[in-house]
Amino acid sequence: xxxxxxxxxxxxxxxxxxxxxxxxxxxxxxxxxxxxxxxxxxxxxxxxxxxxxxxxxxxxxxxxxxxxxxxxxxxxxxxxxxxxxxxxxxxxxxxxxxxxxxxxxxxxx
Amino acid sequence: xxxxxxxxxxxxxxxxxxxxxxxxxxxxxxxxxxxxxxxxxxxxxxxxxxxxxxxxxxxxxxxxxxxxxxxxxxxxxxxxxxxxxxxxxxxxxxxxxxxxxxxxxxxxxxxxxxxxx
Numbered sequence: 585x586x587x588x589x590x591x592x593x594x595x596x597x598x599x600x601x602x603x604x605x606x607x608x609x610x611x612x613x614x615x616x617x618x619x620x621x622x623x624x625x626x627x628x629x630x631x632x633x634x635x636x637x638x639x640x641x642x643x644x645x646x647x648x649x650x651x652x653x654x655x656x657x658x659x660x661x662x663x664x665x666x667x668x669x670x671x672x673x674x675x676x677x678x679x680x681x682x683x684x685x686x687x688x689x690x691x692x693x
Numbered sequence: 694x695x696x697x698x699x700x701x702x703x704x705x706x707x708x709x710x711x712x713x714x715x716x717x718x719x720x721x722x723x724x725x726x727x728x729x730x731x732x733x734x735x736x737x738x739x740x741x742x743x744x745x746x747x748x749x750x751x752x753x754x755x756x757x758x759x760x761x762x763x764x765x766x767x768x769x770x771x772x773x774x775x776x777x778x779x780x781x782x783x784x785x786x787x788x789x790x791x792x793x794x795x796x797x798x799x800x801x802x803x804x805x806x807x808x809x810x
Binding site: 625626674681686 | 699733734741749781783797798799801802804806
């Protein structure tokens with residue numbers, strides 16, 4: 585079992601829909617990151633969380649440390665949101681980033 | 694300046710070539726990273742430099758040779774690569790000492806798409 589699990593693996597939505605991507609982890613962490621990667625492109629850091637909730641534009645990220653769970657929400661989704669969203673945690677025995685396998689999101693017009 | 698830059702964007706090389714990938718940041722970050730990412734997979738850590746010293750080598754083959762000439766630059770020298778080394782190579786940087794627990798957000802560059810023929 586991976587130390588960082590994401591669901592769903594693939595997600596197709598219609599433009600305007602509210603989207604939720606989930607991340608569960610099994611190690612102790614100092615921070616959790618949500619990253620975005622467009623096809624063939626580099627990685628953009630969306631959020632770094634250690635507790636609570638953060639909001640940036642249409643994106644909201646929450647984390648529940650006790651339940652070892654985080655969610656990334658996208659409100660009023662748009663085709664330009666189509667990308668792979670990766671959850672990564674910093675911590676465990678080595679304090680390195682441990683990546684989830686990503687969620688491929690496709691938002692259709 | 695809040696970005697990590699990487700050159701070249703694309704690189705095609707033969708198995709006998711020697712080439713280098715370059716990464717630069719001017720955010721005053723003292724930790725820099727090389728990752729390798731195969732298609733549809735998450736990034737895999739290769740090397741970490743902390744304060745210009747190699748602090749982590751994830752058992753990477755010696756045909757990959759990292760170099761950190763100063764706190765703003767990180768190179769990855771490539772020699773005698775194999776076709777299976779074709780991948781997206783990502784550089785990242787963060788503020789401080791990777792061995793200290795804390796909230797060190799990593800900033801990623803756009804990557805170099807490497808093809809080994």
